[in-house]
Amino acid sequence: MPESPEVEALAEELGDRLTGRSLTGVDVVEFRTTKTRARPPESLLAASVAGATRHGKLVDVAFGPDTHLVISLGRHGWARWGGADDAGREEDQPPALVILEFDDGSSLELTDAGDWVSLGLWVVDDPGEVPAVAKLGPDPARPAFSRAEFDRAVAGRRKQVKAVLQDQESLAGIGNAYSDEILHTAKISPVRRAADLAPEELDRLFEATVDVITGAVAAQRGVTLAELKDAKVAAMRVHGRAGEACPVCGDTIRDFSFASTTAQYCPTCQTHGEELPLKS
Incomplete structure (x- = not known):
């Protein structure tokens, strides 16, 4: 997508x-x-x-x-x-x-x-x-995107944090791939409830959201239409990398079930070693 x-x-x-x-x-x-x-x-x-x-x-x-x-x-x-x-x-x-x-x-x-x-x-x-x-929410790729906008979109929500990141009415432009990358960078489990995140976790999540999205925008700028999909895949650290080694800790990246698709995460970096359920 x-x-x-x-x-x-x-x-x-x-x-x-x-x-x-x-x-x-x-x-x-x-x-x-x-x-x-x-x-x-x-x-x-x-x-x-x-x-x-x-x-x-x-x-x-x-x-x-x-x-x-x-x-x-x-x-x-x-x-x-x-x-x-x-x-x-x-x-x-x-x-x-x-x-x-x-x-x-x-x-x-x-x-x-x-x-x-x-x-x-x-x-x-x-x-x-x-x-x-x-219906679009605030866009993390925009220079004016603020911490206040992020907190209004995320803090206190009862939904899983990955679902909040992908909700276009909460935050615009993020889908399955970049939400995986953001959560891995922030070292947060994708199935945590946003309302349960501690203040320091919200700090990390805000910084990771801005850094991952603005960094990807900068990296993709000037890449031709024919090459953009391959460039996106090549830049992923965890998304689409199940079975490969995590570039941070070396643990094996794993799949888990999310909505109607699968997503990826690192157990050591994000879930204290716990393995999330696979799609049945």
């Missing part, structure tokens, strides 16, 4: 390449991706891109001051350049569900590699009209 560091890099690359370019063609292969049926992506034809920004895990491509194409990549969505940029593409790449063509001959293909369609597009006057944007 793309999270804020990858989506930030995506938005920056789109802004760099598409600002000033006019939309000349739209091919919606999968109609379920269009969430504003009265304003489909085709309604943007001939409009010029004014820039691209990020809201949590969503991309906002502005077409002038009052029109926005908001893209939710969902769980398995991504973007790639088509046309002359697709030379050497591997054959097993996911299909393009939406193709946007521009007046310089470039094309942007929006893909979804899942068994169900999670990619979604909205054409709106204001990004806040998209429910997922309107």
Whole structure:
């Protein structure tokens, strides 16, 4: 699942390449991706891109001051350049569900590699009209993110701390991978209740949240769309590393069950040696 560091890099690359370019063609292969049926992506034809920004895990491509194409990549969505940029593409790449063509001959293909369609597009006057944007909590990647915002989102919550980190209405942009990395850095068990964290644990968690997310944003900046997923995987210390040695203590990183997926942790660093339950 793309999270804020990858989506930030995506938005920056789109802004760099598409600002000033006019939309000349739209091919919606999968109609379920269009969430504003009265304003489909085709309604943007001939409009010029004014820039691209990020809201949590969503991309906002502005077409002038009052029109926005908001893209939710969902769980398995991504973007790639088509046309002359697709030379050497591997054959097993996911299909393009939406193709946007521009007046310089470039094309942007929006893909979804899942068994169900999670990619979604909205054409709106204001990004806040998209429910997922309107409900977003504060974003740890933003320079103005404060300890007060973090405490309001986390402190005293009865939910497991990993679930709080991934709750987009609490904190924007964090998913399964970076929540694993944050909790490992903070040396906190993912199944602890946020309300049970001691003040010094909240201090560590705040610092780890900011450091991991802002560090990943900086590391991903300038990485091409084709390389971003691999760059994310390569940077992970515990997420996706089950069976490998923890880079801090050398213990074996383990899987545990979380919601409808699995996540990873280090028993020595995070759970005082206790092994969390695996998915049944």
